[in-house]
Every structure is written in C-alpha cells, then in structure tokens.
Amino acid sequence: MRKSRYSDEQIVRILGEADRDTIPEVASEASIYAWRKRFGEMVSDDVKRLxxxxAENARLKKMVG
Incomplete structure (x- = not known):
C-alpha cells in the first residue's frame, strides 16, 4: 500500500481549514472529498484513538489467526 504524503492528524487539520476557508492549496479537491469520506467530522484526538x-485489532487478529 502506498504511504500517504500526510499523516492522519495533518489530514484532519487540512479538513478543518477547508471547512473555514476555500479548498486549501495543499491538496486537491479530489483528495479533500476522499479524506472527508474517510475521516468525516473527526478531530485529532479521534484519529489517535482510531x-x-x-493496532490493537491487528494484534488480536494475529493472535487468533
């Protein structure tokens, strides 16, 4: 899987900027819409918890499988 240019926290911050202003120059409109689909109305604390x-889910699946 391709590594993202931005971390999840940065994506949430960019989405917040996009809500306040016009689409930021850092990302394209297509990226903004895809990120909104994935992250919705999350804040950075929610992303860290997710x-x-x-990670815990992957660890548990590895233990069972």
Missing amino acids: KTLE
Missing part, C-alpha cells in the same frame, strides 16, 4: 484501536 489508530490505537486499529
């Missing part, structure tokens, strides 16, 4: 839950 990452820890995904």
Whole structure:
C-alpha cells in the first residue's frame, strides 16, 4: 500500500481549514472529498484513538489467526 504524503492528524487539520476557508492549496479537491469520506467530522484526538484501536485489532487478529 502506498504511504500517504500526510499523516492522519495533518489530514484532519487540512479538513478543518477547508471547512473555514476555500479548498486549501495543499491538496486537491479530489483528495479533500476522499479524506472527508474517510475521516468525516473527526478531530485529532479521534484519529489517535482510531489508530490505537486499529493496532490493537491487528494484534488480536494475529493472535487468533
């Protein structure tokens, strides 16, 4: 899988900027719409929690499988 140019926290910050202003120059409109689809109305704390839950889920799947 291709590594993203931006971290999840940066993406959430860019989405916040896009809500306040016009589409930021850092990302294209297509990227903004895809990120909104993935992250919705999350804040950076939610993203950190999501990452820890995904890591724990992967660890548990590895233990079972």
